[in-house]
Amino acid sequence: MDPLLDLESGTNHELSKPVPGVWRVPTTDLCCIYRVPNCLRRVSPESYTPQSVLIGPLHYSLKLQALKSRGDITNARLVDYLNMEEHKKFYLAEFAKRPEGKNIIDGFKRVIKEDEAVIRASYLESTAWIKTPKFVEMILHDSVFILEFMLRRSVEAATEKTGDPLIDEPCLAQEINRDLILLENQIPFFILEKLFDPTVSKLREKTFHQLTIKHFEFQDEKGSDAKFRHFTDLLRRVRVETVPDHAFERCYESMYQMYSADKLDGGGIKFEAVENPLSVLVTFEKGVLKIPKFLADDDAEITIRNIMALEQCHYPFNSHVSDYIMFLDFLIDTKEDVSLLVEKGNIFILN
Template identity: 30%
Template structure:
């Protein structure tokens, strides 16, 4: 009897949990970074000076920025009647916003709504000032944020962290309320973050698009990948590649492949790598601490995308990981102008690419499959294989080359001497 009662209790408990689980499992867009990604470089995922959203709220080293959130709130709202309008708008969104997180938020209604209001207004006002500061609208001198370059740099980094997000619809709703003069569009705030064309920003913000990003990092990711996604959708020339990797930059160079920095242009994506006539064209990549943090968080974002979704940044990093297997490979790419190193030695570049490439999961339909196929086809030709072997084993240092050159010269001199000897013999006879 006791066993039947316990079983019934268990069934009731599970039955009560199922509706909540089903509702929540279909919508979460904001997660904690998966442990296998976080373990490669934990600091790349943690905020340095500001917490946005609930995951890092209350950490001691982030509390200093709370006063700037309040300052922006006062700067934007001013009187209490407007404040109530903003507050009620966020209250009406509370449950939808909670459902965006994959875990339970341990904040009551007032705490959660206050956090969304402060964080959303901070994002709007900071981006307003950031987009205007170099245009002369905001003066750097005396500005508590923009007067210090390192603060701006850290804030830009922290806004792009996967765990440091709030739902984008909250930010957009607050922006619409605050856009009194109606002279600014939301895309104008996002554009300076992306360093892409305004056309790409506008396309990523299409209101009726079912795949529209759910937070700021997702939005920036979508904008940065937009032009490459368009190229991929119009490309029908992808070769099938049975081999799922390519040789390192040093090996490819020995096989006669030349690396060339791809020319910049409005329609040229930073992801657009092509291979033509023994030349691998790669857009310039700046290697820095900020770049590592941004890439790792975009990879974390792609990690939680549906399985069939393209993972452009992960694919790109996998490509880099194949090219750079040691510091000599990093040196090859740097000498060709493909990599711009802001960290120091080539060994640092190699370390960054290894950390990025560890646990970077490719798309099911790999974005560079056609490029891989063409490169492996080139390297698989016998003549190119022989050239690579010659370079690796016989021309791997300058003394070998000099010795060969000297031998060729001696051989040529010997042949000339022999020809003259034969000619003089015939003249005598």
């Protein structure tokens, strides 16, 4: 057998040794977090790659790489990763300063250890190459980082610096939020709820679910009270919930081609913008095509691509967001199509 290099020890092992990237097969119903397929990644790799913070086991090898690069500032991305690994330690220490913080953290470790098998089963890739002590430590640091970041962001805006760059510098906070919604950068939500519901209710009189909904600004959105598997799934859920149940019960034929927006307009079809930018419900009635507004800002591509990757991996027969984007792709073929939809209010572009 060909030898493989173990990332931590640097020693050679046989191919039978657990290594990163190997699938767990067969999968179970618990599986919900995936590495983005290469056929999607190669189109826009940056859309799926964390810029600052690495969460969960799918990027654990990158964490090790960042730690080994300590002192080398030639790779800015690894420097950012290293800074965030240190910041996780800072947040854990700060959390421990809360009343009963040390005892709570010890309790977190016990809960993670008890649910270790279920957490591992949430990933398509085997995490067996990460030994239990390291796995528990990773989930603990990543989870507490998420909680502490959300708690700090949930308070009213400070009028002076706090000493925490993630709170003091808006661009860093925005970058963290982008990283937290990436498909490969997820921790199963059930363990976050199990760990933090008792703590959050004492600190903010909310559940962790409510804190999450507030953090991502979905308080008034349909589907915000629905269950979800992780943050990427939440972003999909609030969109899919805009489609009425009866629409799922109907059978539709696959659509392989369609006239573009400009040609439809020339044929007398009217366009009407639906105000909810999270909606994926398109209707056509009495010559009027009603399409939700599509907000084209810096985050739109990252968000949509990660939701579509989740649908390809987890919801292949209910890929409603992907279907909606494909519909828009049919509509938009030329710059005239874009101009028309912007004019009609269906696309709102933020530079």
